[in-house]
Amino acid sequence: MSKDLVVILTALNLEYQAVRRRMTSPQVHRHERGTRFEVGTVQGTSCRVALALTNKGNHSAAVIAERAIQEFSPVAVLFVGVAGALWETARLGDVVMATHVYAYHGGTSEDDGLKARPRVWEAPHAISQLGSHLARVNNWADETGGHGRPPQVRFGAIAAGEIVQNSKISAEAQWIRQHYNDALAIEMEAAGVAQAGHLNGAPVAIIRGISDRADGTKSSAKDRSWQPRAAANAAAFATRLAAELVEEQMQVSRSTAEKARSADRLEEHVNNTARNSTVGIMAGSVKDSNVYLNTDPKVTSPNDLIAELDGFRLHLMRHHAEGALDDDTCREALADLDSARRATRENTPESSKRAAMTLRRLRGLIADCPALVAKLAPLVVAAGGTA
Missing domain, CATH: 1.20.120 (Four Helix Bundle (Hemerythrin (Met), subunit A))
Structure with missing residues (x-):
């Protein structure tokens, strides 16, 4: 495992740029199958980040996530970007970190209707604990720059499907309300990344900035206003989380090395005693x-x-x-x-x-x-x- 590197993936170019602006000296790293990564360091830290663009959808996100895990053996994989809010709990500009991810399009069609067959992936405990700590400390966000109140971090389920959701009354909206009504946000990549992490034993965190309400009010004009701000907030929290993850990994490595040195010193002492004394x-x-x-x-x-x-x-x-x-x-x-x-x-x-x-x-x-x-x-x- 690379003890100082975290993979960060995004679906949209504006999300990619929001993360990249927080990296120093990014260098191109090309996968043998053509996937392009940029590897740099989070500003002011020793945390390295391998950044890549997956494009939209759970399937492409899963493929690129698995490719990144195999290529870098990272401390963790973070998927970072924007999402639509499903409830008033999360306001525009807030950040949602997934406690678990729903693949909400699973189901079976029967004579008496469509029956849900949920799939869910829980966030790793250690990452959830660290995310909660950073939210409590609450010093990760940039200056609001006239944008009003600072963003807050919300923790809850994220629903991942295969469509852009922008309605309160559509069949899909009713389906989510009926079967996944604890989800705070909705997007199109988290399930694929969570599955890739599960299959490869890599910790995964999903971090989304709220850019719309997913209720029919989404528009190009509002996207131009809110998507960059939401993406920037998600990138700010995610890069801080990445740096803290690497620091914790380094602390664990130092502790393990010290224990090994202590064991070696003890063994050397015993061996020397055996050479020079009657035991x-x-x-x-x-x-x-x-x-x-x-x-x-x-x-x-x-x-x-x-x-x-x-x-x-x-x-x-x-x-x-x-x-x-x-x-x-x-x-x-x-x-x-x-x-x-x-x-x-x-x-x-x-x-x-x-x-x-x-x-x-x-x-x-x-x-x-x-x-x-x-x-x-x-x-x-x-x-x-x-x-």
């Missing part, structure tokens, strides 16, 4: 100058060693999840572990040598993680190698 250990073992506390595996058969290798895989994956192993190292280490497992299963003198050689190579790969090296050393011995 009494309950239910433990000493091999050369390394001390293993209650971890020396009882390996009496190939099946025992396979079980220990499977257990070591879990430790390997945990260190990767905590950031102690990078993606490439983890991938190669898992490949070596699988190779050693297969060789052990063959249970011949030649395969035992292969298993030991592979585990020694694995030990070199993970040399920067002493805790893992300590766990692997007795398995190398058990496989027929030397510690």
